[in-house]
Amino acid sequence: MRKRKDGGELYSRRDEVEALIDRLEELPRDELIERMRIATPTHPDFLPPECLLHFVRKSKHDNSSRQFELMYKALIARVERAATVAGAVHYVDGKRAITARAAKIIEAVIFAFEVKLTQDRNGYYDGLDYFEINFASAVKLLRSTARTKIDTEEDREQPLSYNDDEAISPEVEAAAGSFDPFNLEKIDDPTYRSALGAAIKELPANERQVVVLMLKGYQIDSNEPSTTTIRSILGCAEKTVRNRRDRALDKLRQALEELE
Template identity: 70%
Template sequence: MVEPLRMTYPNGVQYQRRDDVEAMIGQLEQLPRDQLIQRMQISTPTHPDFVPPECILHFVRKSKQDNSTRQFELMYKALLARVVYAGTVPGAYHYVNGKQAITGRAAKIVESVVFAFELKLTKDRNGYLAGLDYYEVNFADSIKSLRSTARAKVDREESRNEPLSYDDDEAISSEVEKAAGAFDPQNREKIDDPVYRSALDAAISKLPAEERSVILLSRKGYQDASIDPDVITISSLLDCNDQTVRNRRKRAIGKLKKALEELE
């Protein structure tokens, strides 16, 4: 029997997966994990072995019981592809010099959606996030809600007309290098201080979205990049190269250092 969801409606009725999803989870549980993961990587909905995202999410959540980091990473990579697909706004792509490219605004929205989802999944793996149950009921609608929130957030940020006077791939200026220095926001001598942690979290929340994402993903232990394509990295999550990740981190650390020094 498939493990039931725990979230309930205000009237006390328990959330229920769709019948087809429930049935498929039961069938997929009989497969060897390698075969299951191969099926999860099929992205064409009309393919006979296509696995709905609700099912993938179920197994990703369940994988914490298996104690297999590699299986989790492979399944999460397949799930992330579904999050990106559902989180991409209509008209997100255009052509530049004959090549398809995503618009800057659409990229920010997708990044925000992915990050919001990743935070929910992290909380679920640390315990059980009942709010994630609805994603097993209606994944598309859930991601659409995240996308709507992300779009509003991006629009607010753009309306502030905050100038970006740098290119992510350009070399970091000497001023930024000096500001970042050897400063470590996660200083072990300070991080246990709740006042310091609160101030650090507040400073991180004020960073531009691109820099904030790098810092928060770094705190969760993700690597910048890896030669192993099966390893989930910051550059793969944010769809940028490792140099861009390093540049964003240095700019972010410089700003955090300044903010925390001003507090002191």
């Protein structure tokens, strides 16, 4: 590796990764690729992603497009796994599902990584060196950048602001009023809980605040001055809280109906 730290010292891999790479160098390439494709971390032959990246980078000297393609697929699967945050994945009827926002972030992370890998194969890109030192941390940085960019783009697509004092349309109010996302018959279903949690995370911050406080059992308002309410916690009018609640419930209803 060629990248240097601020003090001028070259980047270096962890000792255990360096030792493992030395042992893997002795394996026939087909056997190495089989080990690279193992995706279960508890498997005795599972390889750290830093090893996969090392051999993918080195493969440009092997003159084998087949071997590169197989190693590349195994590496990208690790990038996707590292880019997937907890709570983004849930299961519907036993099938894996993921939120739209999380899918966008993963796609952006993979694209950014592929750009770096392409630069490296066209010469040497020392921006990949840190991935060989701490793969998870490096992907986390890509994920943070992607999340910020996507949030900014989504904010531009949204109306500049809602008028919280403006009356909610009768359709939204009726739909929200007839929908209870915390239905006791459904909330015990782990699949439903997972999907609900993912949908709540997609809400705008002010609407998400109201829903989370409702989940914690707070009332919107109370005639008892000593009672802590959502209105008092957020420091806004009762109508504002109800409008945010109705918009949030309508979005949750639509998200959960799509899953069903």
